[in-house]
Amino acid sequence: EPEVTQTPSHQVTQMGQEVILRCVPISNHLYFYWYRQILGQKVEFLVSFYNNEISEKSEIFDDQFSVERPDGSNFTLKIRSTKLEDSAMYFCASSEPGQGENEQFFGPGTRLTVL
Amino acid sequence: QKEVEQNSGPLSVPEGAIASLNCTYSDRGSQSFFWYRQYSGKSPELIMFIYSNGDKEDGRFTAQLNKASQYVSLLIRDSQPSDSATYLCALRDTGKLIFGQGTTLQVKP
Numbered sequence: 001e002p003e004v005t006q007t008p009s010h011q012v013t014q015m016g017q018e019v020i021l022r023c024v025p026i027s028n029h030l031y032f033y034w035y036r037q038i039l040g041q042k043v044e045f046l047v048s049f050y051n052n053e054i055s056e057k058s059e060i061f062d063d064q065f066s067v068e069r070p071d072g073s074n075f076t077l078k079i080r081s082t083k084l085e086d087s088a089m090y091f092c093a094s095s096e097p098g099q100g101e102n103e104q105f106f107g108p109g110t111r112l113t114v115l
Numbered sequence: 116q117k118e119v120e121q122n123s124g125p126l127s128v129p130e131g132a133i134a135s136l137n138c139t140y141s142d143r144g145s146q147s148f149f150w151y152r153q154y155s156g157k158s159p160e161l162i163m164f165i166y167s168n169g170d171k172e173d174g175r176f177t178a179q180l181n182k183a184s185q186y187v188s189l190l191i192r193d194s195q196p197s198d199s200a201t202y203l204c205a206l207r208d209t210g211k212l213i214f215g216q217g218t219t220l221q222v223k224p
Contacts, residue, residue: 031210042203043159056211106159106160107158
């Protein structure tokens with residue numbers, strides 16, 4: 001069964017460093033999302049991406065964040081200068097064309113730890 | 116700001132019992148609702164979605180939606196220890212999902 005994959009599973013970085021989190025969405029999906037979940041808190045939307053551009057972004061997704069689809073398969077989230085409060089699980093999700101009511105499939109997540 | 120509210124629990128039920136999980140939402144115009152299961156340290160996994168008022172059944176799971184009361188519930192029949200997890204209620208808003216805090220379910224053998 002096709003699935004969303006994410007790498008790395010765990011990333012440890014120093015405050016102020018740049019990190020890139022990678023995702024490979026399901027191959028025929030056209031809508032892509034990043035969510036994050038701080039430990040013990042709710043899953044929060046960061047950004048949605050369609051047709052090579054951002055569809056929507058949350059207040060969390062400030063100038064330190066960017067997303068890119070560098071090729072036909074990868075979807076990346078970059079955090080330019082990490083802060084302690086960026087420590088969280090980051091989930092990538094994708095959904096099929098004909099957005100409508102289609103479900104979003106989540107990847108296994110990347111645990112980001114900022115020291 | 117659209118919100119989804121859930122009791123964080125834990126909700127404890129004996130094996131074989133019916134577990135009832137509830138959530139309420141703030142925006143009367145919301146149309147699409149989802150229940151995800153999340154095991155500790157894992158990603159959300161979709162259980163069911165519901166768009167119409169009433170009940171929707173899938174195996175041991177029944178989702179219920181009452182738009183007039185802005186209330187969504189999930190019933191799990193014949194609960195198993197493997198159902199022990201956090202259950203996330205979510206609504207769709209312009210494509211993105213807005214999640215509740217989640218309710219932790221403990222099924223005791």
